[in-house]
Amino acid sequence: MPISLKGGKERTMKLELHRVKISKLAWGDATSAKDGVLTVNKEELLSVLAGDERLTKVDVDFAQPGESVRILPVKDVVEPRFKLEGAGGVFPGMLSDVETVGEGKTLVLSGAAVVTTGKIVRFQEGIIDMSGPGAEYTPYSATCNVVVILENAKGIDKHEYETACRMAGLKAAAYLAEKCAGAKVDAVETYESLSLKDMPAPPTLPKVAYLYMLQSQGLLHDTYLYGVDVKKILPTYLNPTEVMDGAIVSGNCVSACDKNNTYVHQNNPVIANMFKRHGVDFNFIGCIVTNENVTLLDKRRSSSYAVKLARTLGVDGLLISEEGFGNPDADLIMNCWKAERAGIKTTLLTDEYAGQDGASQSLADSCVEGDACVTAGNANEVIVLPPMDKVIGEPEEANVIAGGWQGSLAADGTITVELQAILGSTSELGYTKLGAYTI
Amino acid sequence: MSYRIVHYINQFYAGIGGEEKADIRPEIREGVVGPGMALKGALGSEATVVATVICGDSYFASNMEQASAEILEMMKQYKPDAVVAGPAFNAGRYGTACGAICEAVMKNLGIPAVSGMYPENPGVEMYKKSFYIVETPDSAVGMRKAIPAMAKLVLKLLKGETLGTPAEEGYIERGIRKNKFYDKLAAERAVDMFVAKLQGKPFVTEYPMPVFDRVPPNPAVKDMKNATIALVTSGGICPKGNPDHIEASSASKFGEYDITDVKDLTCDDFCTAHGGYDATYADQDADRVLPVDVLRDMEKEGVFKKLYNKFYSTVGNGTAVASAKKFGAEIARKLIADGVTAVILTST
Numbered sequence: 001m002p003i004s005l006k007g008g009k010e011r012t013m014k015l016e017l018h019r020v021k022i023s024k025l026a027w028g029d030a031t032s033a034k035d036g037v038l039t040v041n042k043e044e045l046l047s048v049l050a051g052d053e054r055l056t057k058v059d060v061d062f063a064q065p066g067e068s069v070r071i072l073p074v075k076d077v078v079e080p081r082f083k084l085e086g087a088g089g090v091f092p093g094m095l096s097d098v099e100t101v102g103e104g105k106t107l108v109l110s111g112a113a114v115v116t117t118g119k120i121v122r123f124q125e126g127i128i129d130m131s132g133p134g135a136e137y138t139p140y141s142a143t144c145n146v147v148v149i150l151e152n153a154k155g156i157d158k159h160e161y162e163t164a165c166r167m168a169g170l171k172a173a174a175y176l177a178e179k180c181a182g183a184k185v186d187a188v189e190t191y192e193s194l195s196l197k198d199m200p201a202p203p204t205l206p207k208v209a210y211l212y213m214l215q216s217q218g219l220l221h222d223t224y225l226y227g228v229d230v231k232k233i234l235p236t237y238l239n240p241t242e243v244m245d246g247a248i249v250s251g252n253c254v255s256a257c258d259k260n261n262t263y264v265h266q267n268n269p270v271i272a273n274m275f276k277r278h279g280v281d282f283n284f285i286g287c288i289v290t291n292e293n294v295t296l297l298d299k300r301r302s303s304s305y306a307v308k309l310a311r312t313l314g315v316d317g318l319l320i321s322e323e324g325f326g327n328p329d330a331d332l333i334m335n336c337w338k339a340e341r342a343g344i345k346t347t348l349l350t351d352e353y354a355g356q357d358g359a360s361q362s363l364a365d366s367c368v369e370g371d372a373c374v375t376a377g378n379a380n381e382v383i384v385l386p387p388m389d390k391v392i393g394e395p396e397e398a399n400v401i402a403g404g405w406q407g408s409l410a411a412d413g414t415i416t417v418e419l420q421a422i423l424g425s426t427s428e429l430g431y432t433k434l435g436a437y438t439i
Numbered sequence: 440m441s442y443r444i445v446h447y448i449n450q451f452y453a454g455i456g457g458e459e460k461a462d463i464r465p466e467i468r469e470g471v472v473g474p475g476m477a478l479k480g481a482l483g484s485e486a487t488v489v490a491t492v493i494c495g496d497s498y499f500a501s502n503m504e505q506a507s508a509e510i511l512e513m514m515k516q517y518k519p520d521a522v523v524a525g526p527a528f529n530a531g532r533y534g535t536a537c538g539a540i541c542e543a544v545m546k547n548l549g550i551p552a553v554s555g556m557y558p559e560n561p562g563v564e565m566y567k568k569s570f571y572i573v574e575t576p577d578s579a580v581g582m583r584k585a586i587p588a589m590a591k592l593v594l595k596l597l598k599g600e601t602l603g604t605p606a607e608e609g610y611i612e613r614g615i616r617k618n619k620f621y622d623k624l625a626a627e628r629a630v631d632m633f634v635a636k637l638q639g640k641p642f643v644t645e646y647p648m649p650v651f652d653r654v655p656p657n658p659a660v661k662d663m664k665n666a667t668i669a670l671v672t673s674g675g676i677c678p679k680g681n682p683d684h685i686e687a688s689s690a691s692k693f694g695e696y697d698i699t700d701v702k703d704l705t706c707d708d709f710c711t712a713h714g715g716y717d718a719t720y721a722d723q724d725a726d727r728v729l730p731v732d733v734l735r736d737m738e739k740e741g742v743f744k745k746l747y748n749k750f751y752s753t754v755g756n757g758t759a760v761a762s763a764k765k766f767g768a769e770i771a772r773k774l775i776a777d778g779v780t781a782v783i784l785t786s787t
Contacts (some may be wrong), residue, residue: 158717219716219717268626277630326757348629355760361760370648373644374644375625400714402689431624433621439615439616
C-alpha cells in the first residue's frame, strides 16, 4: 500500500468515491475492470494471499447473482476499494499504515465483493444463496462475489485462524481494486465531513450525530478501528468519510444475520441516509463510535462517555445502531435512556429474537425512553432453502450453525434454518428492507 | 366451491336458557342456530355454516379437556374447513370456552379458527397468541358489527390471503411478531423516524419496548451446612459430543446430566454447545462456566452438605423468552422434587 501523509489543509474532509460498476466476473490474464466485467487473474490473486503459515490451503471461486450457488460457512464480506488520492490507504491500521483516512479519492468496485469462507468457529459463520428464496434475505446475493476459501493449518488457535481469514479478505479486496485503478469511472460521489466550525451558523436545524455501536464482546466478537481492538477504546469521534475508507473492519464470529460485515461498514446505509438529510432536516455532525463490552462496568463507562461526547458536541438527537443481540441489547438500552435523560432525542436501530413463533419478547432489555425503534426483522423466523446446483464450502455446517439444528440439512441438500444463519439478513446497520410488525 | 364452516355457541345464544341451563352437555345440530343466521348472511355464497355446536358455559368450564375432545369429535364429522366461535363479547366463561375450542381446532384439526370478544374478556389474554380474535363491543348490542368482521376475517384465512395489521383487519393484537419486506431499507426508515421525532411530528415505532417479568431473588439460605446445592447453566456445558444436540442458538431443549462422582469437568468428558461465544476456553475446562470443581471442594470443606448429583444445561444464545421460561419451570420442578435447597445459575 502506498503511504501518503498529505493531509488536507482545509478543515473540511472531502472524499470522492469513484465508482466502477461491476456486474460480472471473469477469469483472465490480467486483473482489470472494463465494461462492467471484473476480470481476475487467479494465479496472481492466489500469490497475493500466499505465504500465510496459518493457512494450509487457499482457493478462489466465483459466485454471481442468479446462479444456483450456495456459499457456507461465510466469515466476512469486503468491498474492493483502493485509495487513488489522499492520505493513508484503505483499511488503515489493518492493511495500510495508520494514517487518518477519509479524504481524497477512493476507487470502489461497486457490485463486486470478496467473500471469505472457512470453518472458524463453525457456529458463527453464515449462508449466502445466490438465487432462490434465501437470496431475497441476503444483500450478498446481489454482488458479484470473489469467494476466497481458507483452510487452517492444523493446531492453530481459532483466533489465529480468524486473523488469517480477516487479513486475506482485506488483501484480496485491496488487490482487486488497486489493479483496476485507471478503469473508466461510472460515477463520482462526493462526501464532506465538515468541521464543527464550518457547520451552517444559524442553528435553525437541529444538530445530530450517529452513535455507532461496534461489537466488542471479545473472544472473537471483535471489531477494529484503525487496527485498534474496540474493546480497548473509550467512545470516540469519527468522521463518516473515514468509515468509507475502511477505518472500521469486522473481526466478528457471531450470528451471521446481524454481524456487521466489513462491506456494510464501508457502505454504511445509516451514514448514507444521514448525509441525504444533512442541511435539509438536520446538521449531521458525524459519528460517535462506541463498544459493547461484556461487563456491567464497561457498559456503564462507555454509555456515559458516549452520551457525554454527544452533550459536549451539543447534539439534539442521536441515531443509535446496535450490533448483535442479547448482551448488547443492554448497551443499546443504556445508551438510549442516558441520552434521553440528557435531553437528546434518540431513534434505535436493532433486530429481534422473538422466537420461531414470534410470540416472545424481541429484546433482552428495555426502557420506556426507547419509544422510536426500527427493527430489521425477527432473526428466529424459519426459512426453507431449496438445494442448489453448486455448494462452495461445506453444507453439513448447516447442522451446527447458529440458527440451525441437528437435521437442518436434508439428504437432498435442502436446508431449514432460522434467518439467523443467513448472512446480513437482519442487518442492524439497516442494509436490508426486512422488518417486522405485530399481528 | 363453498367452504364448510362449523359454528360454536353457548346455551344462551342457542335460546336454550341462561345460567340455569349453563350445565348442558355439548350437542351438534345441522345448519345454523341463533347468531349463526347473521353469520350465514355475512359469509354470503363463499362459505356455508354446515353445523352448530352448542355447549353450556358451566359444563365447558368444569370439564374443559373432556368437553374439548367431545366437541372436536362432533365437528370432525362435518369435515369443516374452518371454525367460528361466538362472538362472546364480554362473557368470561363463554370467551374462555371459545378460546379453548379455537385453540384446540387450530392444533388438532389444522384449520383456521376465529372468534370475537371484547378486549377485556379473560379469553383474550388466555388465547390471543393462538388464533385471531375480532374486537367486539362489550355486549350483544354489537352483534351487527361483530359478525361481518368475523366473517370477513375467516374468509381471508380460508383463502390464504395475507392479513394486515390489527387496526386494518379489526382483530385484537396477538403480540406475535411477523417479518415483512418494507419498501425502504431499515436504515432509511430509521432516519425517517428520527427526523419525525426531532421535529415533534407523529411517528409509529416499529417495536414497542417489551415488558419483562422481574423475578425477585429468594432470601438467602440460612442453614448452608445442611443445604443441597444444584448447578444450572445457560452456558451450554454438556457431555463431550453434545449427545442431546442442544442447538448452538435458539435452543429448543435443555439437558440433564449426571455428575455423581465427577470431581472436575475435564476436556476429555465435557464441552459447550453454546454458539454465542468462542468456545475455546470453555472446551479446555468446562468448570470455567459450570464450577463443579470449586463446589466439590466446598462440599468437602462442609460449606454446604451436598452438591446435587445432576446439572441442567441449555444455551441462552438467541433463545426465545417463552422457551427459557418453559425450561426454567421444568428444571425448578425437578429440583424441588429432589429436595434441592438452592441453585447457582451461571451464564456466559
